[in-house]
Amino acid sequence: MKFGIEFVPNEPVFKIAAYTKMAEDRGFEYAWITDHYNNREVYSTISVLALSTNKIKLGAGVTNPYTRSPVVTAASIASVNEIAGGRAILGIGPGDKMTFEALGLSGEKPLSAVKETAEAVRELLTGKKITYDGNTIQLKNAKLDFADPKKTGVNMNLPIYIGAQGPKMLEMAGAVGDGILINGSHPDDFKAAAIQIQKGAAAANRDVKDIDIAAYTCFSIDADAEKAYASAKPVTAFIIAGASGALLERHGISEENKTEIAGAISKGDFKGLNTIITDDMADRFAVIGDFDKCMKKAKELERAGVTQLVAGSPLGPNKEKSIQLIGQIISEF
Numbered sequence: 001m002k003f004g005i006e007f008v009p010n011e012p013v014f015k016i017a018a019y020t021k022m023a024e025d026r027g028f029e030y031a032w033i034t035d036h037y038n039n040r041e042v043y044s045t046i047s048v049l050a051l052s053t054n055k056i057k058l059g060a061g062v063t064n065p066y067t068r069s070p071v072v073t074a075a076s077i078a079s080v081n082e083i084a085g086g087r088a089i090l091g092i093g094p095g096d097k098m099t100f101e102a103l104g105l106s107g108e109k110p111l112s113a114v115k116e117t118a119e120a121v122r123e124l125l126t127g128k129k130i131t132y133d134g135n136t137i138q139l140k141n142a143k144l145d146f147a148d149p150k151k152t153g154v155n156m157n158l159p160i161y162i163g164a165q166g167p168k169m170l171e172m173a174g175a176v177g178d179g180i181l182i183n184g185s186h187p188d189d190f191k192a193a194a195i196q197i198q199k200g201a202a203a204a205n206r207d208v209k210d211i212d213i214a215a216y217t218c219f220s221i222d223a224d225a226e227k228a229y230a231s232a233k234p235v236t237a238f239i240i241a242g243a244s245g246a247l248l249e250r251h252g253i254s255e256e257n258k259t260e261i262a263g264a265i266s267k268g269d270f271k272g273l274n275t276i277i278t279d280d281m282a283d284r285f286a287v288i289g290d291f292d293k294c295m296k297k298a299k300e301l302e303r304a305g306v307t308q309l310v311a312g313s314p315l316g317p318n319k320e321k322s323i324q325l326i327g328q329i330i331s332e333f
């Protein structure tokens, strides 16, 4: 199993670059930068990371089909890929519906929009003139002049990963994605996802073994397990509050639990959340604990079919210490 790490660009980019270099030096193979309109811009951030590292792969994790046109997305990831010497990856998902309201975006037809953007970008990255006539995208003789590998010497046929959680999105991802970034931290989530992914891959005549199944986890590690739980629980609260009924049912969390947690969030009662959310609840939506506990969970996820574990926010009470501890897990995995 490979290891990745997620950074939210809500901190100065040079700080994220230092963390990413630390992660590269400790054996992480992927760094994923989230894309929300209210944080620093994802491609600018990845460009700086590209200049500060040598081998770690750098992904938009994940952008969406609504805040940029597919041609701008293709030009952005291709530009970053040239700077990174061919280490860029495009991750694309339907986007966070909550944030779209502020932008007056409807986020409609998410399945079609994500699938068509992935297909159109893949064609644009050939550097050829392309026409694409889809449900949500129309392009006519569009061409990325610089994407021709003969001009840049960089292979622009970069991997495209799909950020997915819902059953139809997972099925589509199985048909279209080189990898799938699944917001989940429990083996049961990946056993359920595998059924949808397999369905989509089979329909597209693909072998699931060729798809990188990435667990995009809420991760919190510290030598003091209690501190790790305290750091993770507020993040798991947001996950539970936004989770679908089917997901909560799979993890034995009632609608009452969800309402109580959402209530505590809206009151800003993060102290109360520490008791409302039990350790077992948190374990359902995050990889949490000391070295041994996190190593054990990582092995369980690998057995459930995960091929890349992405350590996501908060990483733990102290980011640098967490990167070192996960680096130890990587070296002993």
Ligand SMILES: C[C@H](OP(=O)(O)OC[C@@H](O)[C@@H](O)[C@@H](O)Cn1c2nc(=O)[nH]c(=O)c-2cc2ccc(O)cc21)C(=O)N[C@@H](CCC(=O)N[C@@H](CCC(=O)O)C(=O)O)C(=O)O
Binding pocket: 033, 034, 035, 036, 061, 062, 063, 064, 093, 094, 095, 096, 097, 108, 109, 110, 111, 112, 113, 163, 164, 165, 166, 167, 168, 169, 170, 181, 182, 183, 216
């Ligand atoms: C749209 C939604 O898909 P989903 O996979 O559950 O999306 C939830 C999240 O994955 C989505 O919000 C992501 O963008 C969240 N996300 C991020 N979102 C961000 O905005 N920024 C990020 O940086 C980010 C990172 C990220 C990393 C991993 C990951 O897994 C998700 C991440 C959904 O409801 N899907 C359903 C229904 C799909 C649907 O609407 N179908 C309609 C429409 C059909 C059509 O599209 O034409 C129909 O069938 O009629 C399903 O998959 O079954």
